[in-house]
Amino acid sequence: QVQLVESGGGLVQPGGSLRLSCTASGSIFSAYAMAWYRQAPGKQRELVARIFSGGTTNYADSVKGRFTISRDNAKKTVYLQMNSLKPEDTAVYYCNMGSRDWGQGTQVTVSS
Numbered sequence: 001q002v003q004l005v006e007s008g009g010g011l012v013q014p015g016g017s018l019r020l021s022c023t024a025s026g027s028i029f030s031a032y033a034m035a036w037y038r039q040a041p042g043k044q045r046e047l048v049a050r051i052f053s054g055g056t057t058n059y060a061d062s063v064k065g066r067f068t069i070s071r072d073n074a075k076k077t078v079y080l081q082m083n084s085l086k087p088e089d090t091a092v093y094y095c096n097m098g099s100r101d102w103g104q105g106t107q108v109t110v111s112s
Contacts, residue, residue: 002027002101009106012085020080022095022103029076032098036080038091085110
């Protein structure tokens with residue numbers, strides 16, 4: 001079975017930066033597309049960023065230019081570097097593998 005564990009969430013001030021990590025086990029990591037989703041209270045879960053096995057990426061318009069997704073296949077880890085954070089980025093962030101498997105989520109709060 002696949003296990004995905006997120007880390008790196010926390011409290012940050014507007015304009016600050018944070019890096020999320022997600023480490024996978026029980027899978028051939030390099031073969032799968034990886035993604036970050038987020039869900040704020042009372043709102044739908046939305047795709048933030050995706051990185052395919054070949055390295056191609058795409059981003060939600062709301063984060064384009066501020067967030068960067070990357071992966072280290074040797075470490076079986078996907079990262080989300082978040083810069084210029086805004087209060088509207090506040091949400092639980094979830095790691096996704098192969099459009100199927102999910103991590104438990106990590107809270108990101110952007111507030112003064």
